[in-house]
Every structure is written in C-alpha cells, then in structure tokens.
Amino acid sequence: MGSNFVASDLHPFDPLTASEIEKAISIVKKAHGDVFFNVVALQEPRKAEMTAWLQDPSNAPKPKRVADVVVIAPGGKVYDGLIDIETDKIISWELLDGLQPIITMEELIAVEHVCRKDPKVIEQCKISGIPEEEMHKVYCDPWTIGYDERHGSKVRLQQALMYYRPNVDDCQYQYPLDFCPIYDADKQSIVAIDIPEIRRPLSRAPAINYHPAAVEKNGGYRQDLKPINITQPEGVSFKMTGREIEWQNWKFHIGFNYREGIVLNNITINERGTVRPVFYRLSLAEMVVPYGNPERPHQRKHAFDLGEYGAGYMTNSLSLGCDCKGSIHYLDAEFPSRAGGIRTIKNAICIHEEDAGILFKHSDFRDDSTIVTRARKLIVQQVFTAANYEYAIQWIFHQDGTIQPEIKLTGILNTYAMNADEDTHGWGTQVYPGVNAHNHQHLFCLRVDPNIDGPDNTVFMSDAVPSDAPVGSPENYYGNAFYAKRTKLATTGEASTDYNGRTVRTWEMCNTNKLHPYSGKAASYKLISREVPPLLPKEGSLVWKRAGFARHAVSVTKYKDDQLWPAGRHVPQTSGEPSLGLPEWIGDGTESIDNTDVVLWHTFGVVHIPSPEDFPVMPVEPITLLLKPRNFFTNNPVMDVPPSYSSTPSQVAAGNAGVLNAADKLSKLAFTNGTNGANGSCCGSNSTNGVNGH
Numbered sequence: 001m002g003s004n005f006v007a008s009d010l011h012p013f014d015p016l017t018a019s020e021i022e023k024a025i026s027i028v029k030k031a032h033g034d035v036f037f038n039v040v041a042l043q044e045p046r047k048a049e050m051t052a053w054l055q056d057p058s059n060a061p062k063p064k065r066v067a068d069v070v071v072i073a074p075g076g077k078v079y080d081g082l083i084d085i086e087t088d089k090i091i092s093w094e095l096l097d098g099l100q101p102i103i104t105m106e107e108l109i110a111v112e113h114v115c116r117k118d119p120k121v122i123e124q125c126k127i128s129g130i131p132e133e134e135m136h137k138v139y140c141d142p143w144t145i146g147y148d149e150r151h152g153s154k155v156r157l158q159q160a161l162m163y164y165r166p167n168v169d170d171c172q173y174q175y176p177l178d179f180c181p182i183y184d185a186d187k188q189s190i191v192a193i194d195i196p197e198i199r200r201p202l203s204r205a206p207a208i209n210y211h212p213a214a215v216e217k218n219g220g221y222r223q224d225l226k227p228i229n230i231t232q233p234e235g236v237s238f239k240m241t242g243r244e245i246e247w248q249n250w251k252f253h254i255g256f257n258y259r260e261g262i263v264l265n266n267i268t269i270n271e272r273g274t275v276r277p278v279f280y281r282l283s284l285a286e287m288v289v290p291y292g293n294p295e296r297p298h299q300r301k302h303a304f305d306l307g308e309y310g311a312g313y314m315t316n317s318l319s320l321g322c323d324c325k326g327s328i329h330y331l332d333a334e335f336p337s338r339a340g341g342i343r344t345i346k347n348a349i350c351i352h353e354e355d356a357g358i359l360f361k362h363s364d365f366r367d368d369s370t371i372v373t374r375a376r377k378l379i380v381q382q383v384f385t386a387a388n389y390e391y392a393i394q395w396i397f398h399q400d401g402t403i404q405p406e407i408k409l410t411g412i413l414n415t416y417a418m419n420a421d422e423d424t425h426g427w428g429t430q431v432y433p434g435v436n437a438h439n440h441q442h443l444f445c446l447r448v449d450p451n452i453d454g455p456d457n458t459v460f461m462s463d464a465v466p467s468d469a470p471v472g473s474p475e476n477y478y479g480n481a482f483y484a485k486r487t488k489l490a491t492t493g494e495a496s497t498d499y500n501g502r503t504v505r506t507w508e509m510c511n512t513n514k515l516h517p518y519s520g521k522a523a524s525y526k527l528i529s530r531e532v533p534p535l536l537p538k539e540g541s542l543v544w545k546r547a548g549f550a551r552h553a554v555s556v557t558k559y560k561d562d563q564l565w566p567a568g569r570h571v572p573q574t575s576g577e578p579s580l581g582l583p584e585w586i587g588d589g590t591e592s593i594d595n596t597d598v599v600l601w602h603t604f605g606v607v608h609i610p611s612p613e614d615f616p617v618m619p620v621e622p623i624t625l626l627l628k629p630r631n632f633f634t635n636n637p638v639m640d641v642p643p644s645y646s647s648t649p650s651q652v653a654a655g656n657a658g659v660l661n662a663a664d665k666l667s668k669l670a671f672t673n674g675t676n677g678a679n680g681s682c683c684g685s686n687s688t689n690g691v692n693g694h
Helices: 018-032 047-055 105-117 119-128 132-137 212-217 305-309 542-546 582-586 649-653
Strands: 036-042 066-073 077-084 089-095 138-144 157-164 180-184 189-194 239-241 244-247 250-257 261-271 274-290 329-336 342-363 370-386 389-398 403-411 415-417 428-432 435-438 440-450 458-466 482-488 506-515 522-528 554-558 598-608 618-624 626-630 645-647
Touching: 018 036, 018 066, 018 077, 018 089, 018 329, 018 342, 036 250, 036 329, 105 119, 105 132, 105 138, 105 157, 105 180, 105 189, 119 132, 119 157, 119 180, 119 189, 132 138, 138 305, 157 189, 244 370, 250 329, 250 342, 250 370, 261 370, 261 389, 274 305, 274 389, 274 403, 274 542, 305 370, 403 440, 458 554, 458 598, 506 598, 554 582, 598 618
Parallel strands: none
Antiparallel strands: 036 066, 066 077, 077 089, 138 157, 157 180, 180 189, 239 244, 244 250, 250 261, 261 274, 274 440, 329 342, 342 370, 370 389, 370 645, 389 403, 403 618, 403 626, 415 435, 428 435, 440 598, 458 482, 458 506, 506 522, 522 626, 554 598
8 A cells, every 4th residue: 555555544454564564664663662563463452343344434433453463572572452543542452371372484594504503413414324514404394382381471482393415405394303403593503402212314215306307307298288268258257346356146255364364354245235244254263283193392293373473474386377377366465574564475365266067057868958057156265385385275255145165275295204114104104215104183273253144143053864763653654764963063162063974964043033034044144064073182192282273074163352372372382271272262161152243163174194195295285165145046046147148848848949059159179080979069968858866
C-alpha cells in the first residue's frame, strides 16, 4: 500500500501491510529500544465486532487494526505485545516466563556458521572422518530442541542435525553425521554436544543426486514426454477485489499469516440469489512430525512445523509454469525481519483453475440419450519448505459446494548415519548405503470454524452400521438393513472422538435450526477424512504430552477469540506439563457445545515407513479430505453448469435435432490410424442399444 496507506483502504481480515509492520516496529523501538522481532502480525478482529461489520459494513464500526507483536529483548527476555496501529498506542506489553516464541529464519541460518567454527564440533567432525580443512563442507539443519529436561525452557536452544557434502551440489542427507550440537541463541555458541554410545563414521558411498547433471550422467532424462499446455484464452473465471475472491457462487477472503500460512475467512455460497454463510474461518492450524527411534537424542525429533517455525515464514516464492501452471493470480506476503526491517515473499500464494474431470453424466441404455457436464476447480495454494520436507498446501473449491483441503508431501527424508550391516531394530530403513531413514508420522490439525447458515451449530458423529434387528426378525427379515447412526457431540468431552474405518465414520457440522424441506434433516457440512492414523507414540510420552491435539481425530470446543493454535501460542521448548492448547480448552469436558458457536479440530495425516523409493528425493504423496454439503442445497446445485454434450430421448428420436454439443474444439484423437474409433459424438453413450448390467 506504500507509506501513505490508510486503514479504511483495507479489509479487516487483510494481513498487515509493510507500512503497518514498519509503524508497529517503530512504536516498539521508541518505547523499548533495540529488540529482536519474532512476530509482527495482524491480531485478528474480535469475532463479535467482525460479524457485526460483515453484516452491515456501512453502519457498523470497522474493527481496528491491531498488531500482535512478539519480541526478544537483551538477556533473552520474551515479551508479548499488542499495538493499536491507528492510534500509535501500545495496548499491552507482557513479560513471559519460561516460554519461547517461534524460531525465525535468521535464527536458523545463524546456527550453521557457528557450528563450522566451534572447536568441539570440529573435533567431532574429525572423529567422524572429516578433516578440519573441509569444515566448509559441513552443514546442519537447525531444529528447535523440542524439549530436553537437562536444559529446560528458560534458555533459547536449537539442536543441529549434522551433515556433510563432498561437493556443493550433492544432497547432504546421504551423508548424515552421528552427533548433535546444541546451540544457545543468547550466547550464540554451542553449549553441548550429544554423542551416541555407538559411533557411526561418515559414509563414503558414491553420491546419488537428482539434479540434471547427475541424471544425465546416469543415463539422461526420458525422451517420450510431449508438452501439455493449459490455456484460458478468454481469461480466468474468478474475480478478485483486494483479497476477496468470487468464483462459481463462492465468495471468501484470502488471508495469510506467519504461522498458518493461508487463512480463509467469511466463506459464503450464493444459492440462486441467497447468500448463505458456510464457514467463518478455515486454516491448517498445526502439525507435528514425531519420529519413531527411541535412542537418545532422537526422542527430541518431533517437529511442530507451524508452531515452532511457521508455514508463512517458510513459504516459497512460487513460479509460473513450475509450481503453478496455466493462468495464475499471485498474492505476496510481508513479514518483519528479526532486526526490524521488512521481508517480502513474492508470489507466496497462487490462485488458479483446473479441469476436474466429469461433474456429472448419465446415458440411457434404451435410446442413447446422454448428458455429460465437465467440472472445474479453483485452487488456492502455498508451498513451504521445512528444512528437508516440502509441503504443498492446497485449498480446492468445487462447483458443487465441496471444499477439499489437500496436502502434498515431497522433499527429502530426514536421515541418520548407520554402520554397515547395522540392525535398525525396525525403527528405520536403510534407504542408501550408510543412510538410515527413521519411521515417522506427519500429523496435521485442521481448524474449522463452521458458520452453517449462521453461528449456532452442532456437531454429530455419523457411523454406517447394520440394523440392530437380527436376521429373520420382522424389522430385518433378510438381514440386509443398515443405516447412518448419528451421535450428538453435546459436550467437549463427548466430542473427543477417533476415526473408525469399519463404520466409515464421518462428522457433520449442522445447523439444527434449519431443516431440509425434503429430507427433514439439518443443513450440514460433512467432514469426510479417511487418512486418520492415531498418534503412535504412547500415552505419557514426551510428544503425547506436547502434541495434545493429536490424541484424537476430532475435538470440538466452544469458540473463543484467541484459541487459534491447538498446541498453544508459544510452542518451542514446551514440556507438555501441563499440555498446552487444545487439552486446556477442553478442560474437564463438561462445557456444552450444543447449538452454539463452535470450532472443530481435526487431526489427520500419514504414517511414513521409509523405503528406498523415497530417496534421494521423495515423489509427492498426497493427503486429502472433504468438507461436503449434506441436506444443505435443495437439490443438485450444479445442474446450471453448462454441459459439454446433451441429447434427450425426443432429440435422439428426431434424428439428433437440437442436440447441444459444446465440446471444446481443441480435443482430438491421439492417433489418426483409426485405432481410437470414429470421431463421432464426443460424449455419446454405449451406442449398442443393448442392456448393460450394473
């Protein structure tokens, strides 16, 4: 917006602009001197004020622009603050005790340089087989220490996962080192080194790389791929007004913050002229990646990539034709640097449309009448890199009212050194000579703030179960009856529930005050999620205590403004005693969540038992789930999407008079030797006039 911005130009959900960040930093420096800025972000408007403004923006007061600030002062003192951007006032300023804020990119980068010069690290590198003159070839991935009872949480620490690169273009993860330095951020020095009982010298296996020179050396790239181009000659079908988007009856605001990355707000859908609220806020709120090797210090490897490092801070600058293909609209992200400057990530979010296959189709075997309508989807995407792993976060909107959060995992396995013929004890897999990739999980927590036709919603659990009546009974004589058993989750305790694949369990967010005219059931959005492994570390383990949100597949709480992040506001170096975030909010489980403003928390993900196919770089592994309307629309909401081809029985009987054929003119036969059949109706039926079985 430039330095002359005015708050009236901004939507209350818009992230802080560079000018606002600079202003907040200036106010803090004037009051408190030189400090390190870990966070300067929008404090999201209070929901009551925001809802009033959304309902009547012309008359209701516009929520104020408030900056949420976290700083580290000299001596390692951590402060939380709130700054009123419009009045230049510090609203609150609180000294924290024993809490560490999110790790910044600058802090991560500093560790590697210190490690290379530290005498004790150099000594361990020599023991591993690396001469001192090759310390420039030593690298580390800095992680927050997680929690280590020897050091506690008062001192700000990072652990350095060590690697070696024979050549600068080599993949470092094929040459892991077996020791782990611990870095003190305040002292900017190495204060300890964890050394294993069994030493594992540096592997001397030949490098295996995935960059072009290495691939060409190993036989070259495939030569049989022809270009696939995606074109929209008349432009895109969505409209942007600032950060609000309108597409196919959808309308919502696209926010972005340092921690969650993409945040979607005020999601509505227009049903034949009636604008209906669906969700107040959607985000990926947290994740944890627990590793399964019990040997010390691997118990500390359970990264909370959002709470400890930030999906926004780690997000990639995306590129046309690479990360996003077709006609793309981008949004940038602006953050503070640690010293108090501005860091801009260009193209942090990409927005585009894709063909989505068949939307619906039916052919009548009696007369070859047919209709086929093709679907498209809108994708709002970011990609962030958490050291070795990449995560592509996609929010996919469909024309039928479905929202599909999808995560694509790629990047590189986290690795550890191993000796020749060493037994991994089942805790990992040798994916390359001398390279042990430990078992781990990727568990994500989706925060869903439903607003199904209004804020008063109730969550039900739905299980597909057979009839209770036995075979031969009057109610179920042939034994084939089954139904959806719905269980109201009336309290926070009742709502802590787990996935059941045997019953194809789903969860329904319902407005019980609005019943469908045909089904008589409540207007709902259903959470359909089938990739829901349990947290595998045992109850009472360190990660179980720290990642309380991951103990159940679904939890539901009553809405409160600042309950945004299920592992707590400040995650690094928490002990889990007490468990912060979601377990705190659930409390004794007695709070009512029936027909009120609620938030649903869903933990889902994958268990990754590594294999050699995942190395040296991992093919994408997708994880997907659906938020799907049920008893919400009067009937099929996409009958008004123009079909590609449509012929009715009467049109067929009249020699295809009046048949609609709107097939694209670019599609063509792949081969011209007749093997693909006649180039007739693009979307015709079976053309046999015979009866097909089911």
